[in-house]
Amino acid sequence: MMKKTKSKSLCFPIGPVFLLVFFAFFPWPSRAQINNNAENRLNSTPLFTYFKYEGKDEVYKKNPLNTNEFYTPILQGCYPDPSITRRGNDYYLVNSSFAFFPGVPIFHSNDLVNWKQIGHVLDRPSQLKVADAGMSEGIYAPDISYNPHNETFYMITTQFAGGIGNMVVKTKDPLKGWSDPIKLNFDGIDPALFFDDNGKAYVVHNDAPEKDKEQYNGHRVIKIWDYDLERDQIVPGSDKVIVDGGVDISKKPIWIEGPHLYKRNGRYYLMCAEGGTGDQHSEVVFVSENPKGPFKPASENPILSQRHLPKDRENKVDWAGHADLVEGPDGKYYGVFLGVRPNEANRVNTGRETFILPVDWSGEFPVFEGGLEPMPVKLKMPSGVINKTGKNGFLPNGNFVFNDDFKGKTLDLRWIGVRGPRENFIQIGREGLRIKPFEVNMNEVKPTSTLFYRQQHKKFSATVRMSYQPTSEKELAGIVCLQKETFHYVFGITKKEQQHYLVLQRTQNGQSELIASEPIEEGKAIELQVSAEGDRYQFNYAFDGKNFKNLGGTVSGDILSTDVAGGFTGALIGLYATKANDISPKSD
Template structure:
């Protein structure tokens, strides 16, 4: 991640989060106003690439996790594989997935799911949790997750568990070093190390973006780096004479008696790549491969169809039958060459029969599918596993637990959610969606360039301060919202655009009978259309077709993808005229 070095990180504060379990919900003291009842959510993705490239026999789609699931890290215990992603200010944090074959994945939940683990309540949407690394230590049969929390003065931290399937990750332990992107390595002799990105020593920065990779000895008894053991093992990148930027995301592997250090280089945008080094010790010295980079799309023709870009930030794992695989982030630009779905998790086979690991086709234009491991059956479209390709997701909110794909921002979901047989109640908080505070909104990641999302809404606002509806959000400063509110004893659907913090009312529609509305947002070729209906009537557009530019990383900045939200507030900030 391209951020400045963390300096003078204060002592750790308690984190604020909790697991949402459907059942009785005690309304938070900050909430007020009438509740909004949401039901029958339906998301359908329809990207042309999956119609143009139907799966051949023996192949599976990549990305394996569509939408904002960046910075993947993977580990293995026996036949069980576990994968985690960055989550920024999403609450709960760090989604964790399980597979036995690297093709079919189930989401176990989240690593950081308690108030004592996560404190992002005042953070911007691209702050919070960066680049988690998950590792299994066979010497003590323990799983570790290390990450950087860019909020509340916490910085680098570690949690652990003896079984990710059960959860029960510990409260965080603050780690005593600066920088970002920490990763653990457990050697055959039982010794442990942490590697991470950092700034050069004071006074030795040679150019903008100059970073280093450091290593520390790690005390497994104290869960802390050992003071005085830090050492720079890569300065700048593969060739510092070329002024490479943002060497980061390091991982160490041991194979055939040699140590391999793999890192991202070039920044997490259009110049992103993956590079590798070899050494005789975890502390090096490390020599770069002559074939670097080993994974990138930056050098390819930008006019190619079905482009994948920004590939890098990879992690390797030995898969079924001894074959190696690499997971990594990349993006799929839309028809306007903008990125709305965010950084996604891709996978490729890796040939490591020679000296260096070679991503299969990693330097060529990435294809929509890759070969499956031998003997594996693709079940990603059966409903039992996390889907990819074109798919639909329906939720009537009748399950005993909320689907793990739903997240809040900056605070726990149970503070504003209540289950009912008729759907999901959201108790509006006195916080608006444009504030850097916990808001009463539930979000689903946009997972396709072209999609339709619909939801039923039963809601009676009491004043112009009350609003509930749907939102497409890139950040607190860039979003669209279609919400039902009230003014002068009349009800209105109001379509708002927030662009770089400037609010504009794009359209309004008077509603005579506001109960039992259905709201829809659809995206096609980077254009979004909001609409509504009542009863058996057809959907009717509210306002014009809208540019998706403000929902892109390119315009809004940051590291997240667009989110589709069910939102309610008793602090509606919109100033509008009903005449």
């Protein structure tokens, strides 16, 4: 039997002489080198320490509020396709969000005047599959409703992404989050739920006519289905067309959509948008003794539209439609709807906004008060309501200033991402906001490392303070003004060879053009600013926070407008970082 022996390890005495020789040939980095390496890593990740947005529209300067008044729109900027519901004294309102992430902003009010954003309905990747969606894809026309029979809120919508289509989510408490989506087995768009007094539920929605029955381009129908509340699914075979084409199909009305059902005095009212969500937009209404029809149109349709008014009217609001009704705290009805406020070049940069008007329902049909006249700037408040906008967490209205130093524990809900969660690229803390750049730039239909704030005024300025040292020509950080991936401005800092540059690039229909570039001294914090007066935009910078210099002169905001770029969104102002920069500055 072999005798086991202990193995001996080879050891050297570690003495002072050995250490001196070791460090002479293998020197450790100095504290300064360690700090410099860490600083370089941090500086290549931009730090944003301050953001200020200031609205300066003349309409609000010329129309100050009296104590019993409030402004409409109630939600300025890209908050389209509003839907509203009520439970007791609580009102909840939602909007379309397309490829924005999180999706479907949700607001709460007790009086229809003072609103707080309480979150987003779709705030998780399991709910929102828009990673490869174009800016005007994703979430269309959400409808929010409350069912008193099971004390549940529902949000039903169409998600043009992720193979989802029509879907519903629900909750007992909008402050505590919403379920994952339940895919619904029907085609078309713009679904809305209706809960009858007897506990039955129905879905109404826009759809194409039956095969081979389309009479003209834009011919659509409104369908209704029985809805099974236990299965959260339509009842197969229960569908019926209740409106064909619109109010009068002989006149070839286009895009009957955005339907909502209401019940009042034992009768059923169907209200829909008609004419398409452009300058022929309107709202029409029908009545029936049965939720499945037949529905008779009101004799005085439309009940809301601006399409027939003079084009050169003052303080023009246009494209009014896609409305929803609710009973107000004073017992009177009100309607929320979308509209746009074109600039002096008749371009729509702020997108489709959420307006409100009182509704007269003293007769057979509801009628928007002043809905066929030039839209007012301000309205009388419901009885007993005090205007608190801009105070105690209520959203501001009119001309206002929004400041953010990014030092809160959570990000302000008005900041959004595109196609993916903000949490994938942002970090907020005591020093401010850091954006971890993706290897994706603004031209790509992918999630970008950009934090966006909506443009909410025709005349505004947005200023951000940034510390940043790019380490290669592939890195850039700064401001982007975005309409979509093929229409935008980028204003930021990049590097070429050993020099840092400030660059301004315009992209129109996917074709990019360098407007201007300027070498700058590295290592200094910089303030970047975009300002606009209607169609005229300027991009400015300062190192001292006071003496701003312009880069690129005055440029047109045409590419930031819906009517030029197409689609359904408004202009966004983004804090942007990328490791896939394709902007090359001009060398000296």
